[in-house]
Amino acid sequence: MKSLRIAVQMDPIESMVVARDTSLALMIEAERRGHEVWWFTPDELWFDAGKVKARARHVSVSLSEHKHYKTHEEGVRAADDFDVILVRQDPPFDMGYISNTYLLELTKALVLNPPRAIRDISEKMSIMRFPELTPKTWVGRDLDALETFAKRFDQVVLKVLYLMGGDGVIKLHARDPDFRARAGKFMEAAGREPILAQEFLPAVSGGDKRVFMLDGEVFGAVRRMPSEGDFRANLHAGGVAQAAELDDADRAIAKAIAPVLRERGILFAGIDVIAGKLIEVNVTSPTLVQELKRFSGLDLPKAFWDRVEAMSA
Numbered sequence: 568m569k570s571l572r573i574a575v576q577m578d579p580i581e582s583m584v585v586a587r588d589t590s591l592a593l594m595i596e597a598e599r600r601g602h603e604v605w606w607f608t609p610d611e612l613w614f615d616a617g618k619v620k621a622r623a624r625h626v627s628v629s630l631s632e633h634k635h636y637k638t639h640e641e642g643v644r645a646a647d648d649f650d651v652i653l654v655r656q657d658p659p660f661d662m663g664y665i666s667n668t669y670l671l672e673l674t675k676a677l678v679l680n681p682p683r684a685i686r687d688i689s690e691k692m693s694i695m696r697f698p699e700l701t702p703k704t705w706v707g708r709d710l711d712a713l714e715t716f717a718k719r720f721d722q723v724v725l726k727v728l729y730l731m732g733g734d735g736v737i738k739l740h741a742r743d744p745d746f747r748a749r750a751g752k753f754m755e756a757a758g759r760e761p762i763l764a765q766e767f768l769p770a771v772s773g774g775d776k777r778v779f780m781l782d783g784e785v786f787g788a789v790r791r792m793p794s795e796g797d798f799r800a801n802l803h804a805g806g807v808a809q810a811a812e813l814d815d816a817d818r819a820i821a822k823a824i825a826p827v828l829r830e831r832g833i834l835f836a837g838i839d840v841i842a843g844k845l846i847e848v849n850v851t852s853p854t855l856v857q858e859l860k861r862f863s864g865l866d867l868p869k870a871f872w873d874r875v876e877a878m879s880a
Contacts, residue, residue, distance in 0.1 A: 568876045572648065573597050574605040574623055574676075576612065576667075577655040577852075585635045587802070589854045590655040594628045596868035600876075604628065605649065609656050609667045612646070619646040619673050646674035650879055653679055655852045660690070660729040664851075677879060680850050684831035688850045691728050691763050696827070700820050700845040705764040710751050713764055717741035717750070722767035724798075725750065727757050738767055738798055770842035771798050776811050777855050778821055778838040779867060782874050783829040785821045787865040788813050789855045808855060810862035816843030824848060835871060 577590050585591060594604050604626055611622040625640040646652065652671065658664065668682035694701045705716040706728075717723045718741050727735030737753060739746055754762055771793065779786040790811035793799055802808060817840055824845075828836055837853030839846040856867040 568600075568880065571597075571602045571650040571876070571879055572605070573602050573651045573653065574607060574621065574644075574646075574649040575653045575655050576609055576621075576671075577606055577653075578657055579608060580606055580624075580626070580636050583635060585630055585632050587808075587854070587857050589856045590653070590852065591628060591630070591635065592857050592860075592868045593653065593655075593871060594626075595630065596866075596872050598628060600872060602872075605644070609663065612667060612670055614670055614673065619670050620644065621646055646671070646676055649674075649676045651679065651875060652676045654682070654685060657852050658690070658729055660851060677875070679834050679875065680836075681832045684833050685850055687831055688827070688833065688848060689728070690847050690849050690851065691726060693827075693848045694845050697820075697823055697845055700823060701765075702768055702841075702844050702846070703766045706761050708754060708761050710747065710754060713750055713754070713762075714741075714747055716764060717746065720766040724765050724767050725753050726763040726765070728760055728763055736799055765846075767798075768841050768844060773842070774806075774809065775839055775841045775846065776817060777853075778813065778817050778840055779853070779856070779859060780821060780825070780828060780833075780836040780838060781867065781870055782834055783825040785813060785818060786867055786870065787859050787863055788817060789858050789862060791855075802855075808858040808862075814843075816840070820845050834874060835867075 575590055575594060583591050598604050605623045606626060607621040607623040613620055620643050623644050624638050626636045626638050628636045665686060668686055671678050671682045692706060720741055722738055723741050724738050739749055774790045774792040776788050776790050778788045788811040790809040791806045792809055794805035797805060820840060833850050835853055837849040859865050859867060
């Protein structure tokens with residue numbers, strides 16, 4: 568296999584949490600294989616008179632807490648100079664994120680996940696294609712309709728659509744006297760975007776599962792447990808990762824979603840499941856591969872680059 572020149576579009580490298588950063592694990596495996604690894608932030612990509620360019624840095628990387636990267640070269644490169652570009656920056660998935668995908672579509676590089684697919688598969692809203700697999704879900708901005716939906720359940724979870732890590736997520740008792748006021752304030756804070764509401768699943772006290780999908784196939788799973796006093800299992804919100812086994816419900820969900828992922832060329836996705844119910848489909852920057860390897864020995868970065876190398880041959 569020839570050496571590839573790989574660029575990772577991501578958040579600043581110095582902000583990585585070394586012990587659990589998935590982008591870092593992917594970069595380390597690429598370097599181990601002899602590929603050249605570069606990175607740039609979304610703000611460092613631009614279009615100039617017919618060419619897409621990036622202010623990029625060639626680095627070597629490691630899992631050293633003291634110095635996890637070393638910069639060898641920095642400069643402006645044409646995006647076409649790269650064989651592969653990984654899209655790995657975290658949400659918010661706002662118009663800046665979307666505009667950046669239009670730039671990436673103009674390069675000859677292999678972009679993963681594909682920019683159009685990232686736009687098409689809204690991480691929280693894409694579950695609406697599979698109502699039989701999800702908790703009862705509502706999306707919109709009509710407060711009367713939201714209140715009517717919420718009163719069908721004891722508690723509901725409200726979510727801002729385009730954040731991550733448990734941010735913009737609250738739980739309300741649907742029949743509380745102040746429900747309408749609190750829900751209205753939440754909706755107002757979301758700006759012009761719709762919000763998502765779901766029936767609350769008490770089973771979240773036993774955690775949720777991140778089911779890893781690679782090239783349309785189930786690869787493994789990790790459980791996330793919420794911290795005491797919180798219902799959000801995201802590590803960003805204080806949750807803790809644990810080992811997990813895939814069950815029949817997980818596999819059925821993955822099987823239903825796989826054709827959509829394959830059709831759009833999504834190589835790496837993370838599906839979130841609570842008690843056999845689909846919650847989210849992550850395609851921007853799925854995480855937890857370091858935890859997966861520690862708990863199960865499954866090496867997703869290795870399998871990921873096996874596939875990318877085959878695509879690039």
